[in-house]
Each structure stands twice: as structure tokens, then as C-alpha cells.
Amino acid sequence: MTRRRSDTREQIRRVALELFAEQGYEKTSLREIAERLEVTKAALYYHFKTKEDIVASLFEDFHAEAEELLEWSRGQEPTPASRREFVRRYAEIIQGPGREMLRFMQQNEPAVRDLKGGADLRARMQLFAEFLVDKDSSLPDQIRARMSIFSLHLAHFAMRDTAVDEDEVQAAALQVALDLIPED
Amino acid sequence: MTRRRSDTREQIRRVALELFAEQGYEKTSLREIAERLEVTKAALYYHFKTKEDIVASLFEDFHAEAEELLEWSRGQEPTPASRREFVRRYAEIIQGPGREMLRFMQQNEPAVRDLKGGADLRARMQLFAEFLVDKDSSLPDQIRARMSIFSLHLAHFAMRDTAVDEDEVQAAALQVALDLIPED
Amino acid sequence: MTRRRSDTREQIRRVALELFAEQGYEKTSLREIAERLEVTKAALYYHFKTKEDIVASLFEDFHAEAEELLEWSRGQEPTPASRREFVRRYAEIIQGPGREMLRFMQQNEPAVRDLKGGADLRARMQLFAEFLVDKDSSLPDQIRARMSIFSLHLAHFAMRDTAVDEDEVQAAALQVALDLIPED
Amino acid sequence: MTRRRSDTREQIRRVALELFAEQGYEKTSLREIAERLEVTKAALYYHFKTKEDIVASLFEDFHAEAEELLEWSRGQEPTPASRREFVRRYAEIIQGPGREMLRFMQQNEPAVRDLKGGADLRARMQLFAEFLVDKDSSLPDQIRARMSIFSLHLAHFAMRDTAVDEDEVQAAALQVALDLIPED
């Protein structure tokens, strides 16, 4: 019944993300996470110092990928083409577990904002926008660039009441996101 | 020091919305609301049966206005022009307190979803989308119609790190929203 | 079954002091205090914001009496006579509930030190010593002055294994304390 | 990096005593002791069966020295001279680590009382008093004899807010202790 080294840690992260995204951070108790994994609450504390640290650990994954993307962007001239490439790469990042992560971030803003690493994520989003649109662009274009990102985050949620395949939605969302990037 | 009939009730709603939007529903305790108003928690219970009922009461305001808008839309042919008019009217609704309400809804999805009246609001959003885009439109257009609405909800949040005037943002957001409505 | 206004608060203070003095601060749980009073833990929190605040409230009583004594001492020339009078007055203060308080303080030093108001109490003790002995007295006299105070605090504890009447002990302790005050 | 046979055991005792004396027994967790030694909690359990056993082991050292002193005293007539010699010998015992031990005992009474060996230590103190003062002496003299011992225990603590050298304090404390022993 014992698990491989750090298997439990990974399981905790997985279940926690699932529940945080589904029910929200505050509403998800450690008891609930523990019960799903059939361990005790105290076991969670062996692997993470606090509830907040579980989230922080999840943030880090995203943080790292976002950083890599930003690193790439710093070597690019901000042309329509490179901006679209940026969006495409970002879309790829937030496939899989990333998508749940972003859904969590976007739909639990007040909680996330106060969490360790939360401010940092917000700052990163701001940097995304700065690459995607010129500082002196029109206000609508500024907003468009940001809604481009949000399309990728929210498309699935926006279409949740329709019976459309998840992957198709994500592909269409990329389309929408690309079209929101200013042409020049 | 006395208050006009049901002034208190209105104050509770105001402060509650403020705090729910700012800190989230779960993180905002009745104690906090009561303290801000310098009344006791028990006083809140004189005006509202439960915490949830405070939110429900806030929802109702929005619900009524949304209903009116839908009523109007039912008398319209869904043309590009009427759709744009719909968006314009919706933008007007969510000025003022409405904006805080929507920010709350969008950024506390997991909490709101389970609240009395929450599902209803979601359904209404779905109806909005159905008026704004044809059922057999392309998937990207379906998403665009929904992101149109979300632009109005989230523009202020998306631009929060920039130093732009709130009303200008909202005007630009309307611009973006209108452009996301399919041309035909 | 209801109690008079603030009766409960006083009961909490009484039982808490009893248990803190008997078992120590850390070992005494709020559950235990609550059970003795046949109320719930939450009731304690209605009357005191934290466990620490219960102690702080107890400290305040002593603090006030100590302050009064110091106030008196400030109007006195520090003669052997006035110093003995000081000790006599202090002995009177720490009769009754005061004695349990001091026993708590003296026998839970590490806990008390970190408690709100704890440092303050220690400072007061220092001021006592400063009145009781000249700054340039010999080191043994410095210590004697302090042990004089401690005699009053600890005599009961020191004699606990003997079968002597509590009041007699306290009277004898005063005798010892007085004899420890430097003759001039 | 390896340690001599049972070096670790000694380190645990040393660090534990340090922390128990400084923060109190209850407030000091095994985690904290382990962290200071850069070993795991489980390692502590290799050397000691329980937390209590660490203290018990510390008590034993003192117990042994106290026993030796008592053994010596049993061969002595209780004269003023032999009583003073007793105090001098005791003062020597509680130099060094012994002093921290006694500080711990005196300032954590409620915890110590319930610990394995705690009652025993208290009994020994009682035996000290019995040698130092006649059973039929006056009550003040009974108390004086006990305060004599306490002077040695508490002098350092009593003078903590002054800037006097530790060894000087201890020498003066011995002076005070000796003077508290009844002349006949």
C-alpha cells in the first residue's frame, strides 16, 4: 500500500488542482483532498508546509513555462508574425494540466491574488500584453491583446453549456485569439 | 443616528457587494460586513435569512435587467445591427453597481455557480449568446460572441495594471465587444 | 441556564487562571476551560479574541495594582521604612487571586515572557527592585531585594510539601521578605 | 561527517536542555530539536524512546549529583557550619549545565512536575530543606532555608535586566544563600 518516492506528492498536486479548479480554493478543504487520496490530512503536511504552498507549487510549473516563453519573446522583434507565434506557443503551454491551472487562476481571482506567487503570475500576464501590443496603441487594441489571452483561458468555460468537443473548442479559441492580435 | 426604513438593508447590499467583489464570497465573512456597517452580525439576519440570500438579492437586480434585455431581444430579428444594439444596451446595464456585480460573478465562478440564482445567471448568459450568434455559425464565431460579453465584464480587470481612466476603458471595451459580433 | 451579563466572562477568567497556574499555560487547552464551565469553545471566543487575550486580561488586573503601588512609591523617599512599607503593600496585593497570578508568572516564565503584557510585567518587577535597593548597593544586596519579592511569590510553593496553613505561610513569607530588605 | 559513538545522543541532550530552558518544555517540539542538529525526528527516537525520556535523562544527571550530596549530608551533624558547606557544595553542582537544568526546573514547574523523575526531584529538594533547617524551627526559618536554595536557582534570572557578569552574580548568590541559613 506504500507509494513510490514522491508519488504521493504528485498525487496531492493533481487532486488539489482538480478540486481547486472545480470548487475554488477556499471551498476546498485539506480534508477533502486527503480523503480523495485515502491518506490523512497530516500526510499532506508532510509534503507541503501549508495549503498555500500546494498552490504555490502548482504556480511554479506555470511560472517556469511562462518564463521560458517570455525569454523567447525577448529575443524577438514584436511583429504581427512573432506576436501570433507567441500566442500559438502560449496556447500550447496551456494544454493539459495548464488549462485547469489557468481556469483556476481566472475564476478564483480574489483568492489567487493573495496567494504566494499570485502577484507574480499577474505580473507575467502584464508582460505578455506588453509583447503583444505596442504601448502607444489605441485603447481598444490594448484590450484586444489582453482578451486574446483570455480567449484561450476562457473559451472552454464560455462554451461549457454547448456539447462541443473540448479540443475543437481549444482550436477555435486559438483562431479567435490570433484574430485579436493587432495587424500592425 | 437612526436610519430610514430599509436604509440598512441597502447598506448591507452595498457593502456586501463591495467586499464580495474585492475579496471573494468565501473570504468575506458576515462579521466583516457587520463591522464595516457598525452593526452586529445578528442585525444582518434581521434583513436577510442567510449569507446566500444577500447574494441572491444582488443577483435579482441583475436578473431583472437581464430579463428586460432578453425581453426586448425576443422582439428583434437577429441582425448585425440589432445584435450590436443588444451589446450596447448590455454595456449600459453593467455600468455602476452592475459592473462590480459582474466582476464578482466572473471572478468567483466556483462560488457563484452553487449559489441560489447562480445557475440562473449562467443560463441567461447562454441566452445572450444565442441571440448574438447563429446556432450554426462557425465555432470561432460562437466563441467570439461570448468573448464579446466577457470583454465588457473583464476589460477593467484586464487593464488594472495600467493607469487608464475607468470610463475610457469601459468605452473602449464596448468598441472591442462590438467588433467581436459577427458581421452577418 | 443563561447567565448575568458578563458573568461568563468572569468565570472564564477565574477558571483559566486556576488552570494556567495549576497546569501551565501551554498544557491548558481552551477545550478544558470550556468543559469546566460547560460552555463550548466558541463561547470563549465570544468573550476573548484569543487564548493569549485571556491571559492579557488577567495581567491587566495585576498591572493596575502594580502601577498604583509604583505610583505611591514615586512619592516616597527610599528609606528602609518606606521600603518595608512597599513590601507590606505588595504582600497585600498578592493575596487572593493575585497569588495564583504570580505563581503562574513565576512558574511559567518562558510562556509568560512571550505573552502580550508579559514583558511589561517583567519591567514592573525591575522597577520594584529599583525602589527597594540603591543602584550602587552591593551585588548581594541587589539580589536580596529581588529575592525579597520572590519570597512572597514562592513561599507557598516552597512549603507545599509541608502541612502548614496557607495564611501562616504567607505571614511568615512577609517576615522573610522584610528581613531581606537592606537595613540602609 | 560521522559522529563518535553516542555523540549524537549527547548532542540531543545538549540542544534539548538549551531549548527547554529557553522556551519551555511544551513549546519546544522534537522537530525543532532535530532541525537544530540537522537530523530527522526519527533519529531522536533512535536515541530516546519518548520526548519525556530526553528530559528524564537530563534529570538523571542532576539526580545523581543531588544523591551524592545527600549521601554526604547523611554523614554530617546538621550544624551551621555543615549546612553552609552543604550550600557551597550545592552551588558548585549547579554551575555549568546544571544551572540551565535548574532554571528549566524552576521556570517550568507545571510541566516538570508531571514528568518522569520530576516528582523525584521535588522530593530531593525537600530533603535538602530538611538538612538545612530543623523541623521545629520557626516558619520564617523554614522558608529562609528554602529561599536559600532558590537564590542559587533564580539569582541569574532575577538580575537578567542588569548588565552584571554571570559569574559575579553566581558568587553573590552564594553569599545571599549562605546568609539565609539559620545561624543555629
Next chain:
DNA sequence: CATGAATGAGCTTTCATTCAT
């Protein structure tokens, strides 16, 4: 119209302890 007092349920967190490896 509102308060003071209290509760039951639940939360996050910490602790001493165990045991297979």
C-alpha cells in the same frame, strides 16, 4: 429593529509517535 450570547461544525495546522527500509 437590533443586540448579546452562544453553538455546532468545520477549518488549518502542529505534535509526538511509529515503522518499514
Next chain:
DNA sequence: CATGAATGAAAGCTCATTCAT
């Protein structure tokens, strides 16, 4: 000789809610 992983029990605390006055 020691660790990694886990547990059961309990702690301090907060919350929404109730109700007599």
C-alpha cells in the same frame, strides 16, 4: 544509525447561524 513517509489526536480559531430579550 538513521531516514522517509505517514498517522491519530488534538490544538487554536473562524464561521454561519439561532434565539431570547
